[in-house]
Amino acid sequence: MDIALARSWVQAIAASMNEHKDHLTQLDSAIGDADHGVNMQRGFAAALSALDGYQAATVGDVLVKTGSTLISVVGGAAGPLYGTLFRAMGKQLALPSVDAHQLLAALTAGLEGVQKLGAAVPGDKTMVDALVPALTAFGEQAGAGADLSVAAASAADAAEQGMRDTVPLQARKGRASYLGARSIGHQDPGATSTALIVRALAQVVA
Numbered sequence: 001m002d003i004a005l006a007r008s009w010v011q012a013i014a015a016s017m018n019e020h021k022d023h024l025t026q027l028d029s030a031i032g033d034a035d036h037g038v039n040m041q042r043g044f045a046a047a048l049s050a051l052d053g054y055q056a057a058t059v060g061d062v063l064v065k066t067g068s069t070l071i072s073v074v075g076g077a078a079g080p081l082y083g084t085l086f087r088a089m090g091k092q093l094a095l096p097s098v099d100a101h102q103l104l105a106a107l108t109a110g111l112e113g114v115q116k117l118g119a120a121v122p123g124d125k126t127m128v129d130a131l132v133p134a135l136t137a138f139g140e141q142a143g144a145g146a147d148l149s150v151a152a153a154s155a156a157d158a159a160e161q162g163m164r165d166t167v168p169l170q171a172r173k174g175r176a177s178y179l180g181a182r183s184i185g186h187q188d189p190g191a192t193s194t195a196l197i198v199r200a201l202a203q204v205v206a
């Protein structure tokens, strides 16, 4: 992945958030406050604007700029969490071009950042439930010597499975946890947006 591809990833995420805004909001209206679609759409639109004309010297610059914009523009839980994910990833990628192994290390740092900030573990019905399987799949492929396109496609499939697997879970973190057992039976909005983000990566590196 080079700087242009990192920009394309953010572009693809922004397009996907536009497309799925209503669905994300619908999911968040069932177990939250119905703002996740708007949050994600606004955040990534702002990140695209911030990148417009920005002279990035490394892949990391693109991701740090994206993360910083998400933190400053998006309220709620998802802004700081996704902002941290992208900033932590970016900090690992201070190079003009990175391979699958470097991206894996960055994703790992991103997940660590999210968990440090939000304290969610797998099974809590959050974005972590899509991130962890995505990382595992990506790592398996990268470890077996697969190229980035294969690793990313596998990660996207795993993220989508993780997303679907949040349906029967009871939320233990975030706003949905206030609902207790009533959060069961609904797909987590943040796990859904994470699956979209990983799918966007798979699409641009395909």
Ligand code: ADP
Pocket: 028, 032, 033, 034, 035, 036, 039, 075, 076, 077, 078, 079, 081, 114, 117, 118, 119, 120, 125, 126, 127, 128, 173, 174, 175, 176, 188, 189, 190, 191
């Ligand atoms: P808010 O809950 O503040 O309205 P959003 O609706 O934008 O923010 O995002 C909600 C999503 O954020 C949830 O679906 C969940 O995936 C994620 N989330 C909430 N709290 C946490 C946490 N502590 N750790 C990880 N993810 C979380």
Ligand code: MG
Pocket: 028, 032, 033, 034, 035, 036, 076, 175
């Ligand atoms: Mg919300």
